[in-house]
Amino acid sequence: xxxxxxxxxxxxxxxxxxxxxxxxxTQLERQAWxxxxxxxxxxxxxxxxxxxxxxxxxxxxKLQNAVYSELNVYPLPxxxxxxxxxxxxxxxxxxxxxxxxxxxxxxSLNSMCTELSIPLARKRPLGEQKExxxxxxxxxxxxxxxxxxxxxxxxxxxxxxxxxxxxPNYENGDSISxxxxxxxxxVPLKVKNIPELKECFVELGLxxxxxxxxxxTQVPPELFENEHVRIGQKVLAQQDSAAAQQYVRQxxxxxxxxxxxxxxxxxxxxxxxxxxxxxxxxxxxxxxLLVDSLIYKDVKLxxxxxxxxxxxxDYLYQVLLCFSRDTSVLGHFAYNSxxxxxxxxRGKLGLEEYAVFYPPNGVIPFHGFSMYVxxxxxxxxxxxxxxxxxxxxxxRFFFRLHSISSHPSxxxxxxxxxxxxxxxxxxxxxxxxxxIGAQPLRISFKWMVRAFSGYLATDQLLLLWxxxxxxxxxxxxxxxxAAVFAFRAVNLMEVTSLAAAEAVLADLSTLKVMPxxxxxxxxxxx
Amino acid sequence: xxxxxxxxxxxEKSVLINNFEKRGWVQVTENEDWNFYWMSVQTIRNVFSVxxxxxxxxxxxxxxxxxxxxxxxxxxxxKNIRRYRKELEKEGSPxxxxxxxxxxxxxxxxxxxxxxxxxYNLFVxxxxxxxxxxxxxxxCGKAQGRGIFLINKLSQVKKWSxxxxxxxxxxxxxKEAYVISLYINNPLLIGGRKFDLRLYVxxxxxxxxxxxxxxxxxxxxxTVKYTPSTSxxxxxxxxxxxxxxxxxxxxxNHIHGGKWTVSNLRLYLESTRGREVTTRxxxxxxxxxxxxxxxxxxxxxxxxxxxxxxxxxxxxxxxLKPWLIEVNASPSLTSSTANDRxxxxxxxxxxxxxxxxxxxxxxxxxxxxxxxxxxxxxxxxYDEELAQGDGAERxxxxxxxxxxxxxxxxxxxxxxxxVLTTWK
Numbered sequence: 001x002x003x004x005x006x007x008x009x010x011x012x013x014x015x016x017x018x019x020x021x022x023x024x025x026t027q028l029e030r031q032a033w034x035x036x037x038x039x040x041x042x043x044x045x046x047x048x049x050x051x052x053x054x055x056x057x058x059x060x061x062k063l064q065n066a067v068y069s070e071l072n073v074y075p076l077p078x079x080x081x082x083x084x085x086x087x088x089x090x091x092x093x094x095x096x097x098x099x100x101x102x103x104x105x106x107x108s109l110n111s112m113c114t115e116l117s118i119p120l121a122r123k124r125p126l127g128e129q130k131e132x133x134x135x136x137x138x139x140x141x142x143x144x145x146x147x148x149x150x151x152x153x154x155x156x157x158x159x160x161x162x163x164x165x166x167x168p169n170y171e172n173g174d175s176i177s178x179x180x181x182x183x184x185x186x187v188p189l190k191v192k193n194i195p196e197l198k199e200c201f202v203e204l205g206l207x208x209x210x211x212x213x214x215x216x217t218q219v220p221p222e223l224f225e226n227e228h229v230r231i232g233q234k235v236l237a238q239q240d241s242a243a244a245q246q247y248v249r250q251x252x253x254x255x256x257x258x259x260x261x262x263x264x265x266x267x268x269x270x271x272x273x274x275x276x277x278x279x280x281x282x283x284x285x286x287x288x289l290l291v292d293s294l295i296y297k298d299v300k301l302x303x304x305x306x307x308x309x310x311x312x313x314d315y316l317y318q319v320l321l322c323f324s325r326d327t328s329v330l331g332h333f334a335y336n337s338x339x340x341x342x343x344x345x346r347g348k349l350g351l352e353e354y355a356v357f358y359p360p361n362g363v364i365p366f367h368g369f370s371m372y373v374x375x376x377x378x379x380x381x382x383x384x385x386x387x388x389x390x391x392x393x394x395x396r397f398f399f400r401l402h403s404i405s406s407h408p409s410x411x412x413x414x415x416x417x418x419x420x421x422x423x424x425x426x427x428x429x430x431x432x433x434x435x436i437g438a439q440p441l442r443i444s445f446k447w448m449v450r451a452f453s454g455y456l457a458t459d460q461l462l463l464l465w466x467x468x469x470x471x472x473x474x475x476x477x478x479x480x481x482a483a484v485f486a487f488r489a490v491n492l493m494e495v496t497s498l499a500a501a502e503a504v505l506a507d508l509s510t511l512k513v514m515p516x517x518x519x520x521x522x523x524x525x526x
Numbered sequence: 527x528x529x530x531x532x533x534x535x536x537x538e539k540s541v542l543i544n545n546f547e548k549r550g551w552v553q554v555t556e557n558e559d560w561n562f563y564w565m566s567v568q569t570i571r572n573v574f575s576v577x578x579x580x581x582x583x584x585x586x587x588x589x590x591x592x593x594x595x596x597x598x599x600x601x602x603x604x605k606n607i608r609r610y611r612k613e614l615e616k617e618g619s620p621x622x623x624x625x626x627x628x629x630x631x632x633x634x635x636x637x638x639x640x641x642x643x644x645x646y647n648l649f650v651x652x653x654x655x656x657x658x659x660x661x662x663x664x665x666c667g668k669a670q671g672r673g674i675f676l677i678n679k680l681s682q683v684k685k686w687s688x689x690x691x692x693x694x695x696x697x698x699x700x701k702e703a704y705v706i707s708l709y710i711n712n713p714l715l716i717g718g719r720k721f722d723l724r725l726y727v728x729x730x731x732x733x734x735x736x737x738x739x740x741x742x743x744x745x746x747x748x749t750v751k752y753t754p755s756t757s758x759x760x761x762x763x764x765x766x767x768x769x770x771x772x773x774x775x776x777x778x779n780h781i782h783g784g785k786w787t788v789s790n791l792r793l794y795l796e797s798t799r800g801r802e803v804t805t806r807x808x809x810x811x812x813x814x815x816x817x818x819x820x821x822x823x824x825x826x827x828x829x830x831x832x833x834x835x836x837x838x839x840x841x842x843x844x845x846l847k848p849w850l851i852e853v854n855a856s857p858s859l860t861s862s863t864a865n866d867r868x869x870x871x872x873x874x875x876x877x878x879x880x881x882x883x884x885x886x887x888x889x890x891x892x893x894x895x896x897x898x899x900x901x902x903x904x905x906x907x908y909d910e911e912l913a914q915g916d917g918a919e920r921x922x923x924x925x926x927x928x929x930x931x932x933x934x935x936x937x938x939x940x941x942x943x944x945v946l947t948t949w950k
Contacts, residue, residue, distance in 0.1 A: 312717045315717060381798050458790065
């Protein structure tokens with residue numbers, strides 16, 4: 001009991017510490033001062049009256065949302081003596097692996113730099129600044145020569161690193177048994193099995209209404225949809241983050257999704273936020289970064305060719321270029337196993353006083369990175385709003401998809417979860433694919449790294465991301481990947497090569513996500 | 527019915543021919559006995575012209591109505607709609623209700639249009655009322671964006687009349703007739719780009735009116751960012767969405783072809799604007815298509831040997847009001863991308879399933895009421911017989927039933943509309 005209490009007070013102390021530095025604190029303080037004028041505030045019961053006022057005016061709700069947000073994002077403090085590295089990633093071998101992967105990326109970036117004789121960053125001449133400002137809304141029409149640029153890495157390079165990951169403390173003996181993991185990932189992380197997943201994703205069960213299933217045209221809306229929409233509107237009226245998060249587990253109605261996601265992510269566009277975005281835009285105008293070219297190239301290679309997202313090409317530049325310059329993103333490295341790459345002012349290599357984070361936000365984009373932003377363009381059409389939502393989604397979820405960590409939502413755990421599900425519940429398929437040299441993870445890895453963006457139809461993708469937000473976890477990606485294999489199992493059993501297996505799984509655009517998940521989790525014999 | 531259907535076409539497109547062959551139909555020439563002729567608009571002119579004295583027999587079907595141009599020529603379409611509106615007004619029909627400014631509440635869906643040179647003076651009067659407006663000049667009889675240009679000064683019209691082959695305004699020749707319409711310079715933009723909608727509508731008979739809407743229409747995006755600035759008036763890549771034109775722009779992409787499905791549009795609008803306004807928009811689009819067909823129904827030669835698949839071009843403005851730009855009798859069957867080919871193939875497939883039931887030798891005397899199962903991707907847009915019978919709901923296409931009919935409030939047109947129980 002005592003331990004719990006002291007844990008709780010530690011958490012409270014930490015959250016208070018964090019929120020004290022935030023805008024919300026200033027606003028609350030201002031509100032408290034202002035409300036002293038009000039007649040219902042009496043000196044004798046000052047504290048209670050102000051608290052009552054906060055409750056009625058909705059400020060308490062805002063505070064509640066902020067606290068809830070902190071709880072969701074930041075890991076609970078473990079031991080007061082734990083080092084900051086431990087918070088990033090508790091397992092040493094994972095930290096080491098991430099460190100060497102980062103070294104490789106930075107080396108690749110630096111050599112591209114030297115090869116092309118382009119500086120990592122440079123200040124734009126005034127003429128160029130003016131030009132860029134005038135073209136800000138149509139950067140897609142620019143056709144800079146990007147032929148010499150290559151993406152710093154692609155998902156398959158990253159997969160190779162993960163495959164070679166080993167825990168030096170783990171020895172599982174030489175004999176092969178039915179316990180031997182047949183997949184590519186060979187680290188002993190704990191992943192859930194189907195009974196545990198069923199418990200975790202209980203709202204996806206067969207007897208609960210879902211958007212993505214129970215709103216099909218043949219189903220009369222009175223059965224589920226109308227009521228669900230009504231509840232959604234109520235949740236929005238209450239402006240309650242926690243309720244919204246619970247609500248979207250059953251899917252979000254299209255018309256309410258933009259607001260619900262903003263509520264869950266605790267994004268409210270204050271004037272300061274708009275100003276901040278404008279400031280970032282100015283940074284883009286004034287300085288040119290090498291990563292800008294990488295971003296251009298990525299958008300041109302991926303989103304511009306996509307049936308759904310090509311329309312929003314210009315928004316992608318406006319978001320991603322600003323994102324690279326946003327130093328507030330550095331905050332997430334406190335709980336990310338990755339660390340921002342450091343670069344040195346020319347001529348001062350190794351001197352710590354001249355070290356800067358490069359890019360300013362510490363995130364080097366890889367091939368397909370822009371696809372994290374693209375689906376959001378269907379929901380938000382003001383650039384600053386789109387920006388805020390994307391940034392929050394990144395520091396809550398997407399960063400885990402390309403850094404090496406032991407976190408249950410980290411990509412390593414997702415890969416292991418996927419392989420384990422397949423091996424346990426579709427052993428024949430798994431064995432067959434392995435025999436023909438088509439390890440399933442080689443096909444599904446790219447889906448998971450991109451959170452299925454660009455592979456599913458947009459409306460289905462949004463239903464999937466509803467659940468990511470709702471459960472505050474990326475595990476659903478691994479479950480869906482396994483469910484897709486289960487769905488196409490019959491065809492896959494007949495293929496005899498990796499290429500043929502890829503072909504069977506090349507087109508996911510007709511898949512309906514929710515029925516697949518439901519069948520796999522709740523209708524498969526375990 | 528014994529015997530295979532014999533088909534002819536003068537349009538050599540694979541999406542057509544593959545569909546005929548998959549039904550096991552036999553190709554013949556037009557001089558032989560044929561059952562099904564998919565003809566171009568030039569040919570239909572000949573078939574039904576008085577001189578040739580062609581008589582179609584009961585087992586012959588063609589894919590155009592004899593005087594389809596009443597709908598598909600820009601000037602005649604406008605004339606017919608105007609006539610229709612005046613008739614409704616005379617009857618005192620609530621459909622013809624006008625607002626305080628004299629604009630039709632429910633029937634104002636075609637941008638203000640004048641025929642040139644006939645209405646030149648009327649046009650000048652209108653132009654002078656709003657001198658900063660932009661107008662679009664379109665030749666009546668051409669397609670694919672040919673011959674279209676924008677003007678914003680009277681002098682440009684005068685210049686055109688001087689430069690064109692006709693030496694003066696007095697010479698009238700149907701080939702060189704033009705219409706000039708008020709340009710919609712506040713189109714709805716998505717991602718900063720202008721787009722228009724292409725919807726396919728199949729009409730099997732005009733009296734009673736029976737028409738079907740193809741569910742898989744698409745949006746065509748301009749490759750260049752939209753700007754209403756006057757300096758870009760000459761840049762056709764900014765203003766015209768015809769694929770024939772966009773294809774030659776530098777940024778044209780051959781993977782997606784600058785096209786979006788209508789369901790993408792719907793998802794985007796619902797997500798960013800809300801469900802009600804989106805539903806209302808799509809209801810309005812269906813409404814204007816049906817009204818345009820009703821407008822020409824009285825003058826159409828409802829020949830029982832005919833059906834027609836039209837390509838409707840619609841632009842949505844930034845107030846989410848749809849405008850009918852034009853109707854095409856021969857929508858392009860060329861495919862610009864792989865998805866396109868699949869779409870057009872399925873379009874023809876579903877069209878043939880409705881027009882030539884069971885793929886058997888046709889009999890023009892049939893009641894043209896296909897069973898629901900063969901509709902494929904078509905939905906009944908309007909069925910006059912059903913609408914006038916008991917089931918008003920079964921006779922017209924509405925968005926998903928069960929939408930809270932609640933107060934639609936601000937726009938008076940909707941509160942009036944609920945009074946009309948059918949679309950008679």
